[in-house]
Amino acid sequence: MGNILTLARDSLTSLVSRMGTERDKASTVFYTQPVLTDDQIVAAYRGSWLPRKIIDIPALDSCRKWRDWQADDKVIELIEKEEKRLNIKGKILEASKKGRLFGGAALYIGTSDEDPLQPLAPEKVGKAGIKHLTVLTRRQLKAGAIDRDPESEWFNKPENYYLTGLNGKQLIIHPSRLVLFNGAMAPDDDISGMSQGWGESILTATLDAIKNADSTAGNIASLIFEAKIDIIKVPGFTENIGNKEYENAILQRYTLANTIKGINGTLILDAEEEYESKSAQLSGLTDIMMAFMQIVSGAADIPVTRLLGQSPAGMNATGTSDMKNYHDRIQSIQELELTPAMARLDECIIRSATGARDEAIYYEWAPLEQMSEKEKADIFKTKSDAARALIGSASGQEIITREALSDALVNTFTEDGSLPGLDGFIGEYGKLSEQEPSEAEIIAAATPTKIN
Incomplete structure (x- = not known):
C-alpha cells in the first residue's frame, strides 16, 4: 500500500478565555457589503449631530472662502454679479452637501434655449444665457445606461439622466448640462450594482464609528444617573x-x-x-469618550478641533499641524473635485456675465488660512527688501531692470492684498519712474548756467 499523507490542523483553544472558539473576542473580522438605505441616511442626518457635521463641515469649508477671479476689475465685477444673481456659491454648497449625504447630487444648468437631451455648448451661451440653476439628488435624478465607449468623454458614466417632472412627464438630460457630485467613490459598480451610476454616501463607511461614539455617550449619560x-x-x-x-x-x-x-x-x-x-468611578470616562471621538475624527478625516469646535488639549498642543493637513485636504477637494466638475459651468458663467470669453480670465481658490496683520506686514517688508537688494546687488550693474521689477512688485502687491487697487492708481497717476527726472534732465540740472 502507498503511504497515506495525513494533514492535521492544530490550533490553540481555551475554554476559560474562549480563545479559538466561536465566541473568541479577538477572532478574525469579516467584511460584508454595507447596505445603507435612504431612510437610514435621512434618520442619521436628522437625528444625530455627528453625521450632520461630518456631511456639512467639508462641504462648507470648501465653499466658505470661495474663489478669486483674475481679470480686469470691470470684468471681475460682472462675473461676481452674475454669480450673485444665480446664487452659485449657495447652490454649489447645497449640491455638495446632498452629494456627500446621498452619494449623488447634481446642479442642473438651465439655459432654456435648447433641448436638454442635446449636449450643452458653452460657446453658444450669450449674455444672461444662464436662466437658473437647480439642485437635484440621485433620488430625483435617475442615471441611465452606462457609456462603454472608451473614446467617449462620458466613458463609464451614464449616457443620460432621467427626471420625472410635473404630471409624470419624464425629462431626459444630457450629462453635459449637469454639475455632478458623487459623494464617496463606488469601488466597482459592475460588481455591486448598487450605485446605479452614482457614488456612495459618506456615512456608509463612517456610520459604525459614529454609532459606537453615540452609544458610548448614551451609556456614560446613563451611568451619571447611577453614579x-x-x-x-x-x-x-x-x-x-x-x-x-x-x-x-x-x-x-x-x-x-x-x-x-x-x-x-x-x-x-x-x-x-x-x-x-x-459611588461609581467616573474618572476615566472622559478619556474613553475622547478615544471614540478620535476614531470618528479619523473615519471622517476631520480634525477633532474642527469636528468638536474645541481647543486642542495637552501640553504644548496647538492643533496647527492637524488644521494645516485638513486645509490641504480641503484644497485637494477644491482642485481635484470641484474645479473639474464646475469647468463647463464656469465657461457658461463667464459668457453669461460678459457676453464673450476672454482666455485671460481665470480664478484661484482663496486660501483657508488667514494671516495676521503682523504676518502680512513682515511679508511685505521682506519682499520690499528683496527688491532693493536685486537692484543694487551687482555693483551698479542691474540684474533686473527697475521697470521690470516695478511691474512685478505691483502685480504681487495687488494680488496678495498688500496694496489693494495699486494697479488702478498707477494707471491713473503713472509710475514713480515716469515722474523721476531723466538722465539728461539730471545732467542739465547739475551743469552751471552761464550768465552772459
Missing part, C-alpha cells in the same frame, strides 16, 4: 415581599426618610436597618 446608589438593608424584607400592606408601609417609610434627608441631610433609620452608599 450614586443608596443601599438600605431591611430585616425580614424578603420574607414579607408579597404582602400588600407591608409593601405600602415600606414605600411610605422610605419616602418619608428621603424627604427628611432632602430637607436637612439627616437620614433617620431603625436601629436594626443598615445603610450604605456606593
